[in-house]
Amino acid sequence: MSTPQPEFRAIYDANFNFVWCSLRRLGVREADVLDQAQKVFLTAHFKLAEFEGRSQLTTWLFGICQRVASDYRRSALFRREVTTDAAEMDLYGGSHEDLAQGAESRQRAQAAEAILNKLPEPQRLVFVLFELEEMSGQDIAQLLGISVGTVRSRLRLAREAFSREVKRLSVARGGTKEAV
Numbered sequence: 001m002s003t004p005q006p007e008f009r010a011i012y013d014a015n016f017n018f019v020w021c022s023l024r025r026l027g028v029r030e031a032d033v034l035d036q037a038q039k040v041f042l043t044a045h046f047k048l049a050e051f052e053g054r055s056q057l058t059t060w061l062f063g064i065c066q067r068v069a070s071d072y073r074r075s076a077l078f079r080r081e082v083t084t085d086a087a088e089m090d091l092y093g094g095s096h097e098d099l100a101q102g103a104e105s106r107q108r109a110q111a112a113e114a115i116l117n118k119l120p121e122p123q124r125l126v127f128v129l130f131e132l133e134e135m136s137g138q139d140i141a142q143l144l145g146i147s148v149g150t151v152r153s154r155l156r157l158a159r160e161a162f163s164r165e166v167k168r169l170s171v172a173r174g175g176t177k178e179a180v
Helices: 006-025 030-050 057-078 086-093 096-118 121-132 137-144 148-173
Strands: none
Touching (some): 006 030, 006 057, 006 121, 096 121, 096 148, 121 137
16 A cells, blocks of 8 residues: 555644544544544545645535535444443443443433434534534634525524423423533
């Protein structure tokens, strides 16, 4: 197997964390992120000659991340999920109190991820980029190739849907709004 082109290696090194975080925020499980990141960079390697530079490299890579994450989530219906996350496995070796706190934390994370997964893809992307990645509306608009007004509209709709689902889960659990 040949060594990667120096240009591609520099792109990989400079953008690996960006791709990793993007995939996580787009719904790829921690245990699967490395495999999906490899798919992103494999695609980027093969298509690098086609990149015309009309957008930022991160915008182009984010587009690839979107497609890879979308394929990943679609195929999740056919995968059997088994916990292999080392941090999650370590919780089983702790005290009863550590187990309870870890379980509660995992439940909240799973509930938040489930709510995000229910959002339409355009709303989820804007919500994740603004709320979790802390990007500005202008940066999101540029990254996604949409207007700032569209970013605001999608963010408002996503926040409303997220809030409704949190309230619904809270009522279903008989708890307070802090359920997620």
